[in-house]
Amino acid sequence: MPQLLRLQVRRPNHRRVRLWIPVLPVLIVLSPLLLLVTLAAILACLVFRINPIWALVAAGRLLCALKGTHVEVDEPEALLFLDIR
Amino acid sequence: MNEQGKQILQMLAEGKITANEAARLLDALEQTEVREREPSSPAHEPNQRRAKYLRVMVDMSESFGGDGPGKVNVRVPFQLLRAGVQLASLIPPQALGRVNEELKKSGVPVDLTQLKPQHIEELIEALDEMTVDVDQPDAKVRVFCE
Numbered sequence: 001m002p003q004l005l006r007l008q009v010r011r012p013n014h015r016r017v018r019l020w021i022p023v024l025p026v027l028i029v030l031s032p033l034l035l036l037v038t039l040a041a042i043l044a045c046l047v048f049r050i051n052p053i054w055a056l057v058a059a060g061r062l063l064c065a066l067k068g069t070h071v072e073v074d075e076p077e078a079l080l081f082l083d084i085r
Numbered sequence: 086m087n088e089q090g091k092q093i094l095q096m097l098a099e100g101k102i103t104a105n106e107a108a109r110l111l112d113a114l115e116q117t118e119v120r121e122r123e124p125s126s127p128a129h130e131p132n133q134r135r136a137k138y139l140r141v142m143v144d145m146s147e148s149f150g151g152d153g154p155g156k157v158n159v160r161v162p163f164q165l166l167r168a169g170v171q172l173a174s175l176i177p178p179q180a181l182g183r184v185n186e187e188l189k190k191s192g193v194p195v196d197l198t199q200l201k202p203q204h205i206e207e208l209i210e211a212l213d214e215m216t217v218d219v220d221q222p223d224a225k226v227r228v229f230c231e
Contacts, residue, residue, distance in 0.1 A: 050175050058175055062168040068138060070160035076153035 002067045008081035016079070089114055136213045136230035138162055144225045163209050163230075170205045173197060 005021040027034065038056070045052040071082040090111060097107040143157035176184075181197045188195050217228035 048177055048180075050177065055172075055175050058168065058172040062165070062172055065162055065164035065168040068160065068162040069165065070158065072156065072158040074157075075155040 001064050002084045004085045006081070006083040006085075008079060010079035012077045087114075087118075136163065136209075138231050139166075139212065140227070140229055140231055142225075142227045146223045160231075163212075166209065167202070167205055170200060170202050173200060174202060 002023050005019075005023055007019040007021065008016060010016040041055065041059075042052040045055045066084045069082070069084045071080065073080045093102075093107050093110045093114070096102045097104065102110070139161045141157065141159040141161075143155075145155040145157075147154050173181075176197075178198060184197055185195070188197075213230050215228070215230065217226070219226040
């Protein structure tokens with residue numbers, strides 16, 4: 001599972017924004033909201049006749065697979081940097 | 086002892102070979118068996134060094150496009166590709182039909198209903214050996230697996 005998310009954004013005429021987001025603490029803080037989102041997702045799965053367990057497993061795998069993702073677009077006018085570790 | 090070892094001893098008993106020759110043959114046979122059992126034989130190396138990421142690197146010089154020099158560096162884990170296909174396989178066929186229509190309108194005629202997790206494994210294996218190098222005076226593009 002990813003542990004740290006590094007994000008940098010720079011737009012024309014704006015200051016550069018740098019964020020270091022520790023994933024696990026953020027997930028713990030947002031856990032009540034995540035619980036609501038999960039319940040809504042389960043309901044949506046039942047409505048659309050999708051197995052909710054498989055859907056949750058697949059979503060969890062997708063989240064875990066994000067580790068190692070690196071996106072860097074550096075141009076004179078803008079910068080986007082995303083690194084998931 | 087296997088069949089070949091017994092044959093060597095039989096030849097020794099019948100006097101067809103000397104004791105020294107039998108010992109050499111048995112040694113050679115043992116070494117062959119060890120090599121066959123060895124997990125790190127060269128035949129297994131490609132599987133051990135399987136690529137984990139797809140990397141796209143673009144370097145643009147000042148003259149490219151008029152916006153000045155730029156750099157794009159993207160690394161996508163193959164695991165993300167696998168997880169995405171698994172998630173896509175849960176989408177109902179009606180929804181996939183609509184997605185296909187929209188993709189076709191956008192000029193990407195891909196049939197997502199035909200995309201199965203086993204296909205993605207074949208694709209990743211094929212991508213493993215792929216390298217794309219575009220070298221122009223004002224831009225360099227590299228697509229490879231690592």
